[in-house]
Amino acid sequence: MATTKKKTTAKKAPSKFDIITMYMEYVLEHEMYPKSIYKFCKANKITETDFYAHFGNIDGLKKEIWIILFDKTMEVAHANEAYDQFTSREKMLTFFYSFFEMLTLNRSYILFALSEHDRALKNMEQLKGLRKQIKSFASELIAEDNEDKQFKITKNPTSLFSEGAWIQFLFLLKFWMDDASAGFEKTDVAIEKSVNTIFDVFDNTPLTNILDLGKFLWKERTM
Structure with missing residues:
Protein backbone atom coordinates (compact mmCIF):
# COMPACT_ATOMS: atom_id res chain seq x y z
CA MET A 1 0.00 0.00 0.00
CA ALA A 2 1.32 3.38 -0.98
CA THR A 3 2.15 5.77 1.80
CA THR A 4 1.79 9.53 1.69
CA LYS A 5 4.12 11.92 3.36
CA LYS A 6 2.67 14.79 5.28
CA LYS A 7 3.73 18.13 4.01
CA THR A 8 5.44 20.25 6.59
CA THR A 9 5.22 23.97 6.34
CA ALA A 10 8.32 25.76 7.54
CA LYS A 11 7.59 28.37 10.15
CA LYS A 12 8.21 31.86 8.84
CA ALA A 13 11.04 33.60 10.64
CA PRO A 14 9.92 36.75 12.47
CA SER A 15 10.85 40.07 10.91
CA LYS A 16 12.61 42.91 12.70
CA PHE A 17 9.26 44.60 13.19
CA ASP A 18 7.73 41.39 14.58
CA ILE A 19 10.45 41.13 17.21
CA ILE A 20 10.14 44.81 18.14
CA THR A 21 6.38 44.38 18.59
CA MET A 22 6.97 41.30 20.76
CA TYR A 23 9.51 43.21 22.80
CA MET A 24 7.32 46.25 23.42
CA GLU A 25 4.37 44.04 24.39
CA TYR A 26 6.60 41.98 26.70
CA VAL A 27 7.84 45.13 28.46
CA LEU A 28 4.33 46.52 28.97
CA GLU A 29 2.81 43.24 30.10
CA HIS A 30 5.60 42.40 32.55
CA GLU A 31 6.38 46.01 33.50
CA MET A 32 10.05 45.19 33.19
CA TYR A 33 12.69 44.49 30.57
CA PRO A 34 13.50 40.85 29.79
CA LYS A 35 16.34 39.62 31.98
CA SER A 36 17.90 37.75 29.09
CA ILE A 37 17.46 37.20 25.38
CA TYR A 38 16.91 33.51 26.12
CA LYS A 39 13.92 34.23 28.36
CA PHE A 40 12.50 36.77 25.93
CA CYS A 41 12.74 34.34 23.01
CA LYS A 42 11.28 31.47 25.02
CA ALA A 43 8.31 33.62 26.12
CA ASN A 44 7.59 34.55 22.51
CA LYS A 45 8.30 31.09 21.04
CA ILE A 46 11.06 32.20 18.75
CA THR A 47 14.68 31.10 18.61
CA GLU A 48 17.68 33.11 19.67
CA THR A 49 18.84 32.80 16.07
CA ASP A 50 15.69 34.68 15.04
CA PHE A 51 16.59 37.47 17.44
CA TYR A 52 20.27 37.71 16.49
CA ALA A 53 19.38 37.87 12.81
CA HIS A 54 18.24 41.44 13.45
CA PHE A 55 19.78 42.64 16.72
CA GLY A 56 23.06 42.13 18.53
Whole structure:
Protein backbone atom coordinates (compact mmCIF):
# COMPACT_ATOMS: atom_id res chain seq x y z
CA MET A 1 0.00 0.00 0.00
CA ALA A 2 1.32 3.38 -0.98
CA THR A 3 2.15 5.77 1.80
CA THR A 4 1.79 9.53 1.69
CA LYS A 5 4.12 11.92 3.36
CA LYS A 6 2.67 14.79 5.28
CA LYS A 7 3.73 18.13 4.01
CA THR A 8 5.44 20.25 6.59
CA THR A 9 5.22 23.97 6.34
CA ALA A 10 8.32 25.76 7.54
CA LYS A 11 7.59 28.37 10.15
CA LYS A 12 8.21 31.86 8.84
CA ALA A 13 11.04 33.60 10.64
CA PRO A 14 9.92 36.75 12.47
CA SER A 15 10.85 40.07 10.91
CA LYS A 16 12.61 42.91 12.70
CA PHE A 17 9.26 44.60 13.19
CA ASP A 18 7.73 41.39 14.58
CA ILE A 19 10.45 41.13 17.21
CA ILE A 20 10.14 44.81 18.14
CA THR A 21 6.38 44.38 18.59
CA MET A 22 6.97 41.30 20.76
CA TYR A 23 9.51 43.21 22.80
CA MET A 24 7.32 46.25 23.42
CA GLU A 25 4.37 44.04 24.39
CA TYR A 26 6.60 41.98 26.70
CA VAL A 27 7.84 45.13 28.46
CA LEU A 28 4.33 46.52 28.97
CA GLU A 29 2.81 43.24 30.10
CA HIS A 30 5.60 42.40 32.55
CA GLU A 31 6.38 46.01 33.50
CA MET A 32 10.05 45.19 33.19
CA TYR A 33 12.69 44.49 30.57
CA PRO A 34 13.50 40.85 29.79
CA LYS A 35 16.34 39.62 31.98
CA SER A 36 17.90 37.75 29.09
CA ILE A 37 17.46 37.20 25.38
CA TYR A 38 16.91 33.51 26.12
CA LYS A 39 13.92 34.23 28.36
CA PHE A 40 12.50 36.77 25.93
CA CYS A 41 12.74 34.34 23.01
CA LYS A 42 11.28 31.47 25.02
CA ALA A 43 8.31 33.62 26.12
CA ASN A 44 7.59 34.55 22.51
CA LYS A 45 8.30 31.09 21.04
CA ILE A 46 11.06 32.20 18.75
CA THR A 47 14.68 31.10 18.61
CA GLU A 48 17.68 33.11 19.67
CA THR A 49 18.84 32.80 16.07
CA ASP A 50 15.69 34.68 15.04
CA PHE A 51 16.59 37.47 17.44
CA TYR A 52 20.27 37.71 16.49
CA ALA A 53 19.38 37.87 12.81
CA HIS A 54 18.24 41.44 13.45
CA PHE A 55 19.78 42.64 16.72
CA GLY A 56 23.06 42.13 18.53
CA ASN A 57 21.56 42.70 21.96
CA ILE A 58 18.63 44.30 23.77
CA ASP A 59 20.26 47.73 23.79
CA GLY A 60 20.50 47.61 20.00
CA LEU A 61 16.81 46.76 19.80
CA LYS A 62 15.89 49.66 22.07
CA LYS A 63 17.83 52.10 19.89
CA GLU A 64 16.25 50.69 16.74
CA ILE A 65 12.75 51.45 18.05
CA TRP A 66 13.51 55.18 17.99
CA ILE A 67 15.05 55.02 14.53
CA ILE A 68 11.98 53.21 13.21
CA LEU A 69 9.75 55.90 14.72
CA PHE A 70 11.82 58.49 12.85
CA ASP A 71 11.66 56.55 9.58
CA LYS A 72 7.89 56.06 9.86
CA THR A 73 7.48 59.77 10.56
CA MET A 74 9.39 60.68 7.41
CA GLU A 75 7.28 58.21 5.41
CA VAL A 76 4.14 59.95 6.63
CA ALA A 77 5.59 63.37 5.80
CA HIS A 78 6.62 62.41 2.28
CA ALA A 79 3.24 60.79 1.66
CA ASN A 80 1.90 64.35 1.48
CA GLU A 81 2.23 65.34 -2.18
CA ALA A 82 2.83 68.96 -1.20
CA TYR A 83 5.71 68.15 1.17
CA ASP A 84 8.49 68.85 -1.33
CA GLN A 85 7.11 72.35 -1.85
CA PHE A 86 7.05 73.11 1.89
CA THR A 87 9.44 75.67 3.33
CA SER A 88 12.05 74.43 5.78
CA ARG A 89 9.95 75.80 8.61
CA GLU A 90 6.90 73.87 7.40
CA LYS A 91 8.93 70.68 7.00
CA MET A 92 10.22 70.96 10.56
CA LEU A 93 6.71 71.59 11.88
CA THR A 94 5.41 68.60 9.91
CA PHE A 95 8.17 66.42 11.32
CA PHE A 96 7.57 67.34 14.96
CA TYR A 97 3.78 67.09 14.71
CA SER A 98 4.01 63.68 13.03
CA PHE A 99 6.76 62.36 15.30
CA PHE A 100 4.89 63.20 18.48
CA GLU A 101 1.77 61.59 17.04
CA MET A 102 3.89 58.44 16.66
CA LEU A 103 5.06 58.77 20.24
CA THR A 104 1.48 59.20 21.45
CA LEU A 105 0.46 55.97 19.72
CA ASN A 106 3.19 54.25 21.76
CA ARG A 107 3.02 56.46 24.85
CA SER A 108 2.91 53.69 27.45
CA TYR A 109 6.11 52.12 26.16
CA ILE A 110 7.89 55.46 25.63
CA LEU A 111 7.16 56.64 29.17
CA PHE A 112 8.38 53.33 30.57
CA ALA A 113 11.53 53.36 28.44
CA LEU A 114 12.48 56.89 29.45
CA SER A 115 11.82 56.21 33.13
CA GLU A 116 13.95 53.09 33.38
CA HIS A 117 16.81 54.72 35.26
CA ASP A 118 16.96 57.53 37.75
CA ARG A 119 19.82 59.01 35.75
CA ALA A 120 18.58 60.93 32.73
CA LEU A 121 21.84 60.43 30.80
CA LYS A 122 21.48 56.66 31.07
CA ASN A 123 18.03 56.87 29.51
CA MET A 124 19.39 59.06 26.72
CA GLU A 125 21.69 56.24 25.58
CA GLN A 126 18.86 54.69 23.58
CA LEU A 127 18.38 57.96 21.68
CA LYS A 128 21.85 58.04 20.10
CA GLY A 129 20.67 56.81 16.71
CA LEU A 130 17.68 59.15 16.75
CA ARG A 131 19.96 62.09 17.58
CA LYS A 132 22.00 61.40 14.47
CA GLN A 133 18.86 61.21 12.32
CA ILE A 134 17.32 64.42 13.64
CA LYS A 135 20.58 66.36 13.31
CA SER A 136 21.01 65.13 9.73
CA PHE A 137 17.44 66.13 8.89
CA ALA A 138 17.90 69.60 10.40
CA SER A 139 21.21 70.06 8.56
CA GLU A 140 19.49 69.32 5.26
CA LEU A 141 16.84 71.95 5.98
CA ILE A 142 19.29 74.71 6.82
CA ALA A 143 21.45 73.78 3.81
CA GLU A 144 18.39 74.26 1.59
CA ASP A 145 17.78 77.69 3.09
CA ASN A 146 21.43 78.66 2.68
CA GLU A 147 21.26 77.94 -1.05
CA ASP A 148 18.81 80.83 -1.41
CA LYS A 149 21.08 83.31 0.38
CA GLN A 150 23.40 85.32 -1.83
CA PHE A 151 25.99 86.38 0.72
CA LYS A 152 28.03 84.02 2.86
CA ILE A 153 27.63 86.23 5.94
CA THR A 154 23.86 85.68 5.87
CA LYS A 155 24.15 81.90 5.72
CA ASN A 156 23.52 79.92 8.89
CA PRO A 157 25.93 77.29 10.28
CA THR A 158 24.42 73.84 9.79
CA SER A 159 26.15 72.38 12.85
CA LEU A 160 24.69 75.02 15.16
CA PHE A 161 21.21 74.66 13.68
CA SER A 162 21.25 70.85 13.84
CA GLU A 163 22.39 70.84 17.46
CA GLY A 164 19.68 73.38 18.25
CA ALA A 165 17.08 71.13 16.63
CA TRP A 166 18.20 68.24 18.82
CA ILE A 167 18.03 70.32 22.00
CA GLN A 168 14.63 71.53 20.88
CA PHE A 169 13.49 67.92 20.47
CA LEU A 170 14.63 67.02 23.99
CA PHE A 171 12.73 70.01 25.36
CA LEU A 172 9.56 68.97 23.49
CA LEU A 173 9.99 65.35 24.56
CA LYS A 174 10.07 66.35 28.23
CA PHE A 175 7.14 68.71 27.67
CA TRP A 176 5.12 65.91 26.04
CA MET A 177 5.94 63.47 28.85
CA ASP A 178 4.59 65.95 31.41
CA ASP A 179 1.63 67.12 29.29
CA ALA A 180 -1.72 66.26 30.88
CA SER A 181 -3.88 68.27 28.46
CA ALA A 182 -6.60 66.59 26.40
CA GLY A 183 -5.17 65.28 23.15
CA PHE A 184 -1.79 66.71 24.22
CA GLU A 185 -2.89 69.99 22.72
CA LYS A 186 -0.37 71.95 24.82
CA THR A 187 2.43 69.96 23.21
CA ASP A 188 1.11 71.03 19.80
CA VAL A 189 1.25 74.65 20.95
CA ALA A 190 4.79 74.16 22.26
CA ILE A 191 5.85 72.64 18.92
CA GLU A 192 4.40 75.53 16.94
CA LYS A 193 5.90 78.24 19.13
CA SER A 194 9.33 76.63 19.52
CA VAL A 195 9.75 75.82 15.81
CA ASN A 196 8.66 79.31 14.77
CA THR A 197 11.02 80.81 17.33
CA ILE A 198 14.10 78.85 16.24
CA PHE A 199 13.48 79.70 12.60
CA ASP A 200 12.91 83.35 13.47
CA VAL A 201 16.24 83.35 15.28
CA PHE A 202 17.95 82.16 12.12
CA ASP A 203 15.96 84.63 10.03
CA ASN A 204 17.06 87.45 12.37
CA THR A 205 13.49 88.42 13.30
CA PRO A 206 13.12 86.73 16.67
CA LEU A 207 11.81 89.24 19.20
CA THR A 208 8.04 88.82 18.94
CA ASN A 209 8.02 85.02 18.86
CA ILE A 210 10.70 84.67 21.52
CA LEU A 211 8.58 86.77 23.86
CA ASP A 212 5.51 84.74 22.85
CA LEU A 213 7.28 81.46 23.57
CA GLY A 214 8.63 82.79 26.85
CA LYS A 215 5.17 83.81 28.03
CA PHE A 216 3.76 80.39 27.12
CA LEU A 217 6.51 78.48 28.96
CA TRP A 218 6.26 80.76 32.00
CA LYS A 219 2.50 80.20 32.13
CA GLU A 220 2.92 76.41 31.92
CA ARG A 221 5.62 76.40 34.58
CA THR A 222 3.63 78.46 37.06
CA MET A 223 0.51 76.35 36.47
